Amino acid sequence: MAVSLHYAVIPTWLQLLGSAHKLLDKAEAHCDSDTAKERELLETRLADDMLPLAYQFKSCWTHSKLALEAARSGSFSPDMSPYPTTFAALRAKLDEAVSAxxxxxxxxxxxxxxxxxxxxxxxxxxxxxxxxxFLLSFSTPNLHFHCATAYDIMRKKGFDLGKRDFLGRMRLKA
Known part of the structure; x- marks a missing residue:
């Protein structure tokens, strides 16, 4: 059976974006409307030379929604705009990615x-x-990387997360 590009890419991206959504939900619940706590968490880095949690969530959008736009246009350049600094703005990015x-x-x-x-x-x-x-060897590994890094940052901050939180909703046989 031949596998289409769509089947090789889109279901996995939706699985990872679903996982990213759930991670963001847990982060927001943890901060409980405390904007100082939210800012501190979203600026947390896994290592000093890595970008913070908010950037990791933004990059999930970059390597899905913007990658699909690039597939249509034939051109991709990294989005250098500042990353969102609130849960609401990050959720909107993830929602855009899922919709795309x-x-x-x-x-x-x-x-x-x-x-x-x-x-x-x-x-x-x-x-x-x-x-x-591009989609299979660049965007897909980048999407995995940024989703895993968001998970890792949250684990570093003491969140009660397990592998299933990263895996998200798997495509199980009915």
């Missing part, structure tokens, strides 16, 4: 799968991909 994943059709991805896609950072750095390779 649900909106893209199987045939739409198949139609662009072999198209060229350029990843660039200004004029200094460029990587050339086929759309399918």
């Amino acid at each position: 994943c649900k909106a893209i059709g199987e045939q739409e991805l198949e139609d662009v799968a072999e198209n060229d896609l350029v990843f660039s950072i200004g004029e200094k750095f460029r990587l050339d991909f086929a759309v399918q390779d």
Whole structure:
């Protein structure tokens, strides 16, 4: 059985985005409307040279919603805008990502799968991909990385999380 690009990418992305949503829910419940506590948690880093929790959630949006936009346009550059600093703004980003994943059709991805896609950072750095390779070898691992890093930061802060919190809703046989 051949697997479509859509099937190889979108269900996994939705699973990870669902996991990210649940992590964000736990973070928000933990802070219980205490904005100082919220700011402190969202600025927590796993290591000094890594970006904070809020950036990790934003990057889940980047490597799903923006990756799908790049699949259509043939161009991807990292989003350098500041990361959101509230749970509400981060939730809105994750909601946008879920909506984008649900909106893209199987045939739409198949139609662009072999198209060229350029990843660039200004004029200094460029990587050339086929759309399918960009989604499978760049965006998917990045989405896993940022979701796992958000999970790890929350574990570091003492949240009661287990592997199932990261795995999210699996696609089980009925």
